[in-house]
Amino acid sequence: MTSDVLKRVAALPEKxxxxxxxMWQNLCQSSAPPYNRTYLIRGLAYRIQELAWGGLSETTKAKLEAQAAEEKTMDRTPNPIRNDGLPVAGTRLVREWKGVEHSCTVLDDGFEYQGRKFKSLSAAARAVTGTRWNGKIFWLGGKK
Incomplete structure (x- = not known):
């Protein structure tokens, strides 16, 4: 029985x-969803195995449903990355330079370093190093 199931699953990509x-119509008793071949193959592979060896236990189904319900009620915070690839306002960027720890705070309209406001991360990096740097590389990681 195991080899038959494996053969059926292995043959799916050739169909x-x-x-x-x-096959979806026959095995799932519903019309196939309008998704790509990969989705159909994965769904059919699962269904073939489910019919051969049984589906999820009632305990597992209950746990998954409880987790899904909990997920729906969770507080969603906004993504901490802005469209320009920088962290959201209020984020504190910390960098060690020549043995001294420096921190720069992201503002809505710029950056603050040692009480001074800068329009760009590069300007704040220059205040730290005295040389021109790509601000994202200096504050967010990487090498010059």
Missing amino acids: STDELKE
């Missing part, structure tokens, strides 16, 4: 999309 959709 045409129409054959996969027909």
Whole structure:
């Protein structure tokens, strides 16, 4: 039985999309979803194994449903990365330079370093080093 299941799953990628959709109809008792071949193959592989060896236990289903319900009620915080690839306002960037720790705070309209406001991370990096730096590389990591 195991070898039959494995053979059926292994044969899925060789089937045409129409054959996969027909298999979906037969195995899942519903029309195939309008997704790509990869989705159909993965779904059919799961269904073939589920029919052969059984699906999820009731305990596992209950745990997954509880986790999904909890996920829906969780507080969602905004992504801490802005569209320009910089951290959101309020983030404190810390960098060690020549044995001294320096910190720069991200503002809505610039950056603050040692109480001074800068328009760019590069300007704040120059205040630290005295030389021109790519600000993202200096404050967010990488090498010059």
